[in-house]
Amino acid sequence: xxxxxVRLGRFGAGMPTKASxxxxxxxxxxxxxxxxxxxxxxxxxxxxxxxxxxxxxESLAEDRGQYVRRPDxxxxxxxxxxxxxxxxxxxxxxxxxxITIADGLSSSAVDINAVAxxxxxxxxxxxxxxxxxxxxxxxxxRVALSDPIGxxxxxxxxxxxxxxxxxxxxxxxxxxxxxxxxxxGNLDSRRNCVSNIREGGLSAELAAExxxxxxxxxxxxxxxxxxxxxxMTKLQVRGEVTAIAFRQRE
Amino acid sequence: MSYATTIEQTVFRFADLKDLxxxxxxxxxxxxxxxxxxxxxxERLAAQMALADLPLKTFLQEEVISSDEDEVSRLIAEQHDxxxxxxxxxxxxxxxxxxxxxPETDQRVLxxxxxxxxPEMVAAVSKIMRLQDLVSVAAKREVVTRFRNTIGLRGRLSxxxxxxxxxxxxxxxxxxxxxxxxxxxxxxxxxVNPATDGLGDYIRIVSLLDELRERLAIPTQTCCLGxxxxxxxxxxxxxxxxxxxxxxxGSQKANTGFGIDLALxxxxxxxxxxxxxxxxxxxxxxxxxxQGAALSADAHFGxxxxxxxxxxxxxxxxxxxxxxxxxxxxxxxxxxxxxKQIIRAGLEDHFCGKLxxxxxxxxxxxxxxxxxxxxxxxxxxTLLCAANVxxxxxxxxxxDIMLNYQSLSHHDAIYCRETLNRPPAxxxxxxxxxxxxxxxxxxxxxxxxxxxxxxxNSNLLGx
Numbered sequence: 001x002x003x004x005x006v007r008l009g010r011f012g013a014g015m016p017t018k019a020s021x022x023x024x025x026x027x028x029x030x031x032x033x034x035x036x037x038x039x040x041x042x043x044x045x046x047x048x049x050x051x052x053x054x055x056x057x058e059s060l061a062e063d064r065g066q067y068v069r070r071p072d073x074x075x076x077x078x079x080x081x082x083x084x085x086x087x088x089x090x091x092x093x094x095x096x097x098x099i100t101i102a103d104g105l106s107s108s109a110v111d112i113n114a115v116a117x118x119x120x121x122x123x124x125x126x127x128x129x130x131x132x133x134x135x136x137x138x139x140x141x142r143v144a145l146s147d148p149i150g151x152x153x154x155x156x157x158x159x160x161x162x163x164x165x166x167x168x169x170x171x172x173x174x175x176x177x178x179x180x181x182x183x184x185g186n187l188d189s190r191r192n193c194v195s196n197i198r199e200g201g202l203s204a205e206l207a208a209e210x211x212x213x214x215x216x217x218x219x220x221x222x223x224x225x226x227x228x229x230x231x232m233t234k235l236q237v238r239g240e241v242t243a244i245a246f247r248q249r250e
Numbered sequence: 251m252s253y254a255t256t257i258e259q260t261v262f263r264f265a266d267l268k269d270l271x272x273x274x275x276x277x278x279x280x281x282x283x284x285x286x287x288x289x290x291x292x293e294r295l296a297a298q299m300a301l302a303d304l305p306l307k308t309f310l311q312e313e314v315i316s317s318d319e320d321e322v323s324r325l326i327a328e329q330h331d332x333x334x335x336x337x338x339x340x341x342x343x344x345x346x347x348x349x350x351x352x353p354e355t356d357q358r359v360l361x362x363x364x365x366x367x368x369p370e371m372v373a374a375v376s377k378i379m380r381l382q383d384l385v386s387v388a389a390k391r392e393v394v395t396r397f398r399n400t401i402g403l404r405g406r407l408s409x410x411x412x413x414x415x416x417x418x419x420x421x422x423x424x425x426x427x428x429x430x431x432x433x434x435x436x437x438x439x440x441x442v443n444p445a446t447d448g449l450g451d452y453i454r455i456v457s458l459l460d461e462l463r464e465r466l467a468i469p470t471q472t473c474c475l476g477x478x479x480x481x482x483x484x485x486x487x488x489x490x491x492x493x494x495x496x497x498x499x500g501s502q503k504a505n506t507g508f509g510i511d512l513a514l515x516x517x518x519x520x521x522x523x524x525x526x527x528x529x530x531x532x533x534x535x536x537x538x539x540x541q542g543a544a545l546s547a548d549a550h551f552g553x554x555x556x557x558x559x560x561x562x563x564x565x566x567x568x569x570x571x572x573x574x575x576x577x578x579x580x581x582x583x584x585x586x587x588x589x590k591q592i593i594r595a596g597l598e599d600h601f602c603g604k605l606x607x608x609x610x611x612x613x614x615x616x617x618x619x620x621x622x623x624x625x626x627x628x629x630x631x632t633l634l635c636a637a638n639v640x641x642x643x644x645x646x647x648x649x650d651i652m653l654n655y656q657s658l659s660h661h662d663a664i665y666c667r668e669t670l671n672r673p674p675a676x677x678x679x680x681x682x683x684x685x686x687x688x689x690x691x692x693x694x695x696x697x698x699x700x701x702x703x704x705x706x707n708s709n710l711l712g713x
Contacts, residue, residue, distance in 0.1 A: 001419070001421045001422050001425050002415055002419065002421075002422035002423075002425050002426055002651070003416075003651050004413075004414075004415070004425070004429070004646040004647070004649070004651050005646040005647025005648075005649050005659075006425055006646045006647075007705075008646070008647055008661075010433070010664065012664070012668065013661050013662070013664035013665035013667075013668055013669065014661065015647070015661055019647065023647060023648065024624075026649075027618070027623060027624075027656070030618035031618065033618075034619045068583045068584065068619055069279045069282070069583060069584055069587060070283060070584070071283075072283070165617065165618060165619055165654065166618045166619075166654075167618065167651070167654035167655075168618070168651075168654075168656065169649070169651060
């Protein structure tokens with residue numbers, strides 16, 4: 001009926017001790033997801049095992065504290081990272097799709113869910129004959145960092161799998177944001193989103209199905225965002241700057 | 251016009267009024283993000299000293315956003331009443347603070363200057379007030395509104411029961427609402443933030459809430475917090491709409507981002523009034539605001555986020571609201587970084603709203619990426635009760651499973667009743683007794699069969 005914390009019981013104005021501690025545990029998990037770095041080395045090892053090339057990039061935000069305070073810095077590549085992508089781009093002439101794994105606001109989402117989703121997407125994209133750039137592992141990244149990444153690599157479509165702002169009930173939810181013709185300055189309304197990807201939410205296989213469906217539609221129509229028919233969900237950049245607007249749906 | 255102050259031979263200059271206001275603002279991440287904050291504590295103090303010496307009249311001569319390009323600025327100018335301003339017109343901002351703190355400046359005196367004050371004057375004085383100042387002055391200013399009950403009476407605290415659900419499931423909403431009612435929450439409003447959009451769901455939600463209210467004969471009001479355009483259509487379709495809700499901000503451009511302007515709000519208010527669902531002359535609108543809303547829409551024009559917030563109150567007061575609340579910690583750490591910043595902002599918003607005559611409530615809340623926790627909320631709630639806040643928002647176990655943030659729990663409302671001695675609206679207080687939830691002293695004692703039965707059979711609602 002509802003996952004809300006109803007019928008908790010009470011002692012005076014206090015919650016029962018178990019309920020009180022359960023709440024604190026959920027909050028601790030959420031905070032850990034926000035403030036811990038993602039385990040990039042381990043994610044790279046797993047991707048390499050799948051035969052995928054991996055490239056690390058980082059945004060202009062230097063640490064978590066700055067990342068949380070300065071969303072604008074999380075949307076821009078560091079100079080070193082931009083150079084790294086340029087060198088890759090020099091060796092080949094554009095690709096259909098680049099997949100970026102980004103920490104966003106939940107490192108747990110990346111550590112737990114990202115590899116399975118990448119595996120399922122890559123399998124399907126290859127089956128459809130799409131060319132792929134190396135998998136990008138981006139730290140201190142916001143959704144819009146997928147624009148300069150895609151642009152630098154000459155990618156037709158940029159897919160970003162990013163840790164969503166953790167809730168108490170799930171701290172490991174991954175969101176997928178897809179942008180056709182990625183370039184710096186694209187509005188968020190030009191992206192499509194598949195959210196709540198996690199065990200107990202949208203499974204990796206079903207998410208990959210939706211994501212690759214969107215890629216195919218974008219390839220056909222050449223557009224993405226609110227103009228794209230049959231988009232899975234309207235754009236919801238959870239936890240980013242649209243917070244007040246998000247509270248009230250039109 | 252530029253402003254300056256000298257501290258030990260160092261001259262601090264401020265380019266214009268909005269620069270002075272921004273640099274005088276107590277530290278917060280949103281103004282730093284916007285690049286308009288003071289560079290450090292000494293420059294901030296210099297700005298506060300310059301601001302304290304500024305005559306209140308300055309705010310009538312220099313606009314922070316020009317009326318030529320902004321209808322909120324035009325509204326602020328139109329609302330200003332020179333007669334009401336007369337008694338304080340010779341004061342500086344610093345003297346205004348002292349005037350506010352004097353015991354002789356009581357409810358009657360504060361009420362008389364309501365429309366003599368502009369949002370910028372009120373924002374300015376709040377910047378040189380400590381938390382204790384903000385509490386003690388706000389506590390003197392009673393703002394009472396009515397729909398089916400009476401909200402804002404001194405010494406009382408109302409609550410919004412917020413039974414949100416990730417898919418707007420009717421049974422889930424009903425179960426959550428009843429859980430709150432069992433703990434005595436819901437006299438300000440039983441109000442749902444819809445997860446789904448569209449008219450059909452809006453009508454289903456208001457109908458469901460209305461049925462619950464009717465069945466239990468609760469002296470309260472209900473609301474679906476959809477967009478005003480949806481509310482207007484629902485009214486036209488004959489749906490049981492008690493309150494018309496809208497998020498509002500402090501500039502025309504920011505409001506455009508919300509899909510509204512003043513004319514649309516007027517139309518929505520008239521639609522709400524046309525249903526005659528409240529007691530005669532009742533208040534039919536409900537607004538939410540929050541520091542950072544204008545900046546996040548790139549519609550702040552270099553004005554600090556707290557001043558922009560108070561400008562939103564000029565919009566709100568134009569439409570005689572039953573309820574207004576700031577969603578203070580909802581917007582995230584890029585605007586209010588931690589518990590300290592959230593607590594101060596909550597008290598500022600409440601103080602400024604009350605001085606401008608708003609029935610001010612606060613959503614005492616935070617997100618998981620802010621450096622804050624439930625203990626910060628305990629502190630803010632206790633301070634707000636001392637400041638005579640009109641209402642706060644409560645959800646089951648402090649966990650909003652749709653908006654993914656933490657507000658207060660229904661339990662927290664019991665703490666306010668029993669420890670801080672804040673009973674709910676008198677009509678609702680009587681209902682709690684009559685239905686058997688509270689005893690003669692107002693203490694929660696029972697779980698009457700009428701409610702527990704409904705909880706067990708909530709599938710009967712909205713069927």
